[in-house]
Structures are given as structure tokens and as C-alpha cells.
Amino acid sequence: MAAVEVSYGAVYKVGDSAGWTTIGNIDYKKWAATKNFQIGDIIIFEYNSQFHNVMRVTHGMYKTCNGSSPLATFSTGNDSIVIKNHGHHFFFCGVPGHCQAGQKVDINVPKLSSNATSAPEAPSPSALASPAVPLSNNQPAPSPSNSAPIFNFKGAFAFLAFAMALLFSFT
Numbered sequence: 001m002a003a004v005e006v007s008y009g010a011v012y013k014v015g016d017s018a019g020w021t022t023i024g025n026i027d028y029k030k031w032a033a034t035k036n037f038q039i040g041d042i043i044i045f046e047y048n049s050q051f052h053n054v055m056r057v058t059h060g061m062y063k064t065c066n067g068s069s070p071l072a073t074f075s076t077g078n079d080s081i082v083i084k085n086h087g088h089h090f091f092f093c094g095v096p097g098h099c100q101a102g103q104k105v106d107i108n109v110p111k112l113s114s115n116a117t118s119a120p121e122a123p124s125p126s127a128l129a130s131p132a133v134p135l136s137n138n139q140p141a142p143s144p145s146n147s148a149p150i151f152n153f154k155g156a157f158a159f160l161a162f163a164m165a166l167l168f169s170f171t
């Protein structure tokens with residue numbers, strides 16, 4: 001029997017009991033930092049739809065709070081978003097001034113936390129870049145570990161001979 005791989009997505013309410021708001025200066029970055037988001041998780045934005053909304057945006061828009069062309073907009077006041085892929089998922093409130101006031105959150109799903117149910121992805125560019133050139137191991141390589149000890153030994157021997165000569169000169 002094939003093993004049935006069931007992945008129970010966790011449900012995260014953004015801002016926990018406070019929800020999605022500008023009130024209380026909620027640190028959504030801090031909120032997200034304490035979570036271990038994985039594919040299949042459900043992110044819930046709960047808010048008063050009269051005053052807020054949710055826009056999914058690119059990193060650039062996120063940084064500048066630019067809501068002119070969001071990737072998606074949610075406005076029911078109780079929006080569930082299922083995380084379907086790795087990487088960063090940027091959201092902010094599109095009401096003017098709210099993103100600037102901190103109503104923004106970055107849901108990051110690290111590659112390392114991937115599970116067996118993750119969707120097939122395009123080969124990562126890093127796999128194609130820089131074919132690993134094996135370090136040449138055919139160098140004769142005059143081993144530096146050979147010469148140094150001999151030199152030291154000679155030095156020690158010379159010192160010993162000197163010390164003995166000194167010792168005998170006083171006897």
C-alpha cells in the first residue's frame with residue numbers, strides 16, 4: 001500500500017487576537033518571525049472591511065507600500081489564503097497610509113521546510129550556474145610539511161650543540 005501523505009496545514013491568524021489592523025502598532029514582522037510557515041498553511045486576515053483590505057504584492061511594492069497594481073486584493077474582512085509555494089508572500093493593507101503605519105506582513109516559507117507534498121517547481125537557477133570544477137589533484141605539490149620540520153630539527157640540533165659546547169666550556 002502506498003503511504004498516504006497527509007499534510008495538515010496549520011492555520012495562522014495574522015496578528016493573532018488583534019487581527020489585521022493599524023490599532024495598537026502591531027509588529028507583524030515580529031508576529032511572522034515566530035511562525036514556521038509551510039506549504040498548505042492557511043493565513044487568515046480578519047479585519048473590519050470598512051476600514052481595511054488585504055493586497056498581495058511584490059517585494060518591491062511591499063518595500064515602498066505601493067498598492068497601485070497588487071497581484072491580488074482581498075476585501076471580505078475574513079480572508080483565508082492558502083500558502084501554495086515557497087518563498088516570500090508579501091501582503092499589506094491597501095488603504096492609504098496603513099501600510100506605512102505598519103499594516104504589512106511578509107509570510108516566508110523557507111525552502112528547507114519543504115515537505116513531500118510540495119508542488120513541482122522549475123529547476124532552481126543555482127543548479128545550472130557554475131558547473132563545479134573539480135579541484136585539480138594532479139599537482140606534484142611539494143609538500144610544505146616536509147621542509148619545515150627538518151629545518152626546525154636542524155635548528156634544534158644546532159641549539160643543542162651550542163648549549164652542549166657552552167656547558168662543556170664551563171666544566
Ligand SMILES: [Cu+2]
Nearest residue numbers: 052093095098
Ligand atoms: Cu488598513
